[in-house]
Amino acid sequence: MFLHANGLRMNVVTAGADDPVLFIHGFPLSNAMWSPVVRRLAARWLCVAPDLRGHGDSEASPAASIADYADDLAAILDQIAPGRPAVVVGLSMGGIIALEFFRKHRSKLRALGLIDTRANPESPEGVARREQMAQAALTAGSRALADVMIGSVLSPRADSAVRSGVYETMCRTSPIGVAAAARALATRPDSFPTLPLIDVPTLVVVGEEDAITPVETLRDIHEKIPNSRFEIIPGAGHVPPLETPERFGTIMESFLAELPSCP
Ligand code: MLT
Numbered sequence: 468m469f470l471h472a473n474g475l476r477m478n479v480v481t482a483g484a485d486d487p488v489l490f491i492h493g494f495p496l497s498n499a500m501w502s503p504v505v506r507r508l509a510a511r512w513l514c515v516a517p518d519l520r521g522h523g524d525s526e527a528s529p530a531a532s533i534a535d536y537a538d539d540l541a542a543i544l545d546q547i548a549p550g551r552p553a554v555v556v557g558l559s560m561g562g563i564i565a566l567e568f569f570r571k572h573r574s575k576l577r578a579l580g581l582i583d584t585r586a587n588p589e590s591p592e593g594v595a596r597r598e599q600m601a602q603a604a605l606t607a608g609s610r611a612l613a614d615v616m617i618g619s620v621l622s623p624r625a626d627s628a629v630r631s632g633v634y635e636t637m638c639r640t641s642p643i644g645v646a647a648a649a650r651a652l653a654t655r656p657d658s659f660p661t662l663p664l665i666d667v668p669t670l671v672v673v674g675e676e677d678a679i680t681p682v683e684t685l686r687d688i689h690e691k692i693p694n695s696r697f698e699i700i701p702g703a704g705h706v707p708p709l710e711t712p713e714r715f716g717t718i719m720e721s722f723l724a725e726l727p728s729c730p
Contacts, residue, residue, distance in 0.1 A: 468480075468481065469524075470543065470546055470547075472538075472539040472540075472542035472543050472546075473535070473538055473539055473542055475520050475525065475526040475528060475539065476525065476526045477517055477518065477520065477525045477526070477539065477543060478498070478517065478518045478523055478524035478525045479498075479515060479516070479517040479518070479543055479547070480498050480501075480505065480514075480515075480516040480517075481513065481514065481515050481516075481547060482505050482506070482509035482513075482514045483505075483508065483509030483510065483511065483512050483513050483514050484513050485511065485512060485513050486512055486513060486551065486553075486554070486577075487512070487513045487514075487515055487544065487547070487548040487551055487552075487553040487554070488508060488512045488513065488514050488515065488553060488554040488555075488556060488723070489515045489516075489517075489540060489543075489544060489553045489554070489555045489556065490504070490505065490514065490515065490516040490556050490557075490561075491517075491519070491536075491540065491555065491556065491557035491558070491560075491561030491562075491564050491565055492516075492518070492519065492522065492523075492558060492560075492561050493558045493559035493560050493561050493583075493705070493706065494522075494559065494560035494645075494648050494649075494652065495522060495609065495612060495613075495616075495636075495637050495640040495644070495645045495648060496522065496633065496636050496637065496640075496706075497518050497522050497523030497524075497636050497639075497640070498516035498517060498518050498523055499523070499632070499636055500558070500633075500636070500706060500708055500709050501514075501516045501708055503708065503709065503712035503715075503716065504708050504712065504715060504716050504719055507712075507716040507719075507720070508716070508719060508720065508723070511723075512554075512723065513547075513548060515543065515544065515547055515548070515553070517539070517540065517543050519536055519539070519560075519561075519564075519644075519648070520535070520536065520539055520644065520647075521640070521641050521643055521644020521645070521647050521648060522640050522641070522644050522648070523636075523639075523640075525644075527641045527643040527644040527647065528643075528647060529643055529646075529647060530647055530650065531647040531648065531650075531651050532651050532654065533563055533564055533567045533651050533652075533654075533655050533656065534567055534571060535651075536564045536567070536651070537564050537567040537568045537571050537572065538571070540555075540564070540568060541568065541571070541572045541575055544575055545575075552574070552575055552576055552577035553575060553576065553577055554577050554578040554579075554580065554723065554726070555568055555569075555576055555578075555579055555580070556579075556580030556582065556670075556719070557580065557581065557582065557584065558582040558583055558584065558706065558708065559582070559583050559584050559585075559679070559680060559705065560584075560648065560651075560652060561582070561584070562581045562582060562583070562584025562585070563584060563585065563586075563652070563655050563658065565579055565580070565581060565584075566581070566584075566586065566658040566661055567656070567658075569661065569665060569667075570661060576667055577667060577726065578667050578668040578669065578670075578722075578723075578726055579665065579667055579668070579669040579670070580669070580670045580672070580719070580722070581669065581670070581671045581672070581685070581688060582671075582672045582673075582707065582708070583672070583673050583674060583677050583679070583680050583685065583705050583706070583707065584680055584685070584688070585680050585684055585688075586657075586658035586659050586661070586662060586687075586688055586691075587657065587658075587659065588655060588656060588657040589652065589653050589654070589655060593653065594653045594654075597649040597650065597652055597653040598649070598650070598653065600612055600645070600646075600649040601645070601646035601647075601649040601650050602646075604642040604645035604646050604649070605642050605643070605646050608638075608642055609637060609638055609639070609640045609641070609642050609645050610637075610638045612637065612645055613634055613637035613638045616637060617630070617633065617634045617637065619678045619679055619704075619705070620633060620679065620704060620705045620706060621633060621704045621705065621706060621709075621710060622674065622676040622702060622703055622704035622710055623676075624702060625704065625709075625710050626710070629709050629710060632709075633706065633709065659691070662688060662691035662692050663691055663692070663693065665692045665693065665695075666693075668694070668696075668722075668725075668726055668727070669692050669694075669695040669696070670695070670696050670698070670718070670719075670722040671685050671688055671689040671692065671695050671696065671697045671698070672685070672697075672698045672699075672700065672707060672715070672718060673685035673686075673698075673699055673700070673707075674699075674700050674702075674703030674704045674705060674706070674707045674710065674711070675699050675700060675701045675702065675703065676702070676703060676704045677703070677704050677705045678704060678705065679704075679705045680705065682699055685697070685699075696722060698718050700714050700715060700718070701714075702714075703715075
């Protein structure tokens with residue numbers, strides 16, 4: 468379905484009913500990366516998987532901050548599940564946005580899933596690299612970025628259909644959306660001070676072969692979040708929901724099943 472959030476036309480997949488689980492995809496992907504887990508969880512949960520602004524079929528804005536993405540998601544939840552706190556699950560850039568969602572929209576949050584993500588602010592070299600990325604997307608198109616990223620985003624043993632699906636999604640992402648997201652990642656806040664303050668049940672997951680946000684990065688996040696749960700998925704790289712959907716789905720299901728009921 469399409470709905471409006473902060474003046475932009477947003478594409479949102481919903482499936483199932485009852486308690487909401489919001490899925491936030493990574494950069495420069497789309498809500499398609501959550502399809503296997505949404506299919507599985509929709510039997511019990513209201514799954515909400517938006518395309519972030521400038522990704523998939525959602526309208527782009529020439530500039531965006533991590534806070535803008537979080538505000539879009541809060542506006543989407545207000546329309547789809549008003550007054551019902553959501554489990555918010557984000558992968559990579561999605562996890563960075565989920566941490567911002569915790570800071571800005573705590574009352575709408577029931578639990579957190581942080582998947583293959585990071586809490587640190589960008590380094591000076593990283594800021595320069597992301598600006599090059601933004602310029603490359605605007606001048607040469609998103610394929611230029613896809614050609615660079617596809618080599619590191621998945622485990623070498625990833626299924627070839629998964630690999631080509633991820634590559635095509637990256638190529639399809641609007642260059643304006645890619646540039647805005649690269650710049651948002653360059654200026655992302657330092658989330659380390661947030662981690663000890665997290666007071667909702669939190670699941671931290673990483674693919675054992677993640678070359679972008681490795682196991683130690685996620686272990687560190689887990690150790691800083693009180694009472695969080697940590698899972699390492701063998702055979703997965705940076706996108707376990709697509710690479711190892713069975714294992715990822717089982718972990719999600721068991722985390723969700725153990726959540727305290729809503730007040
Ligand atoms: C992502 O998957 O969202 C990206 O790898 C994030 C990043 O480049 O840091």
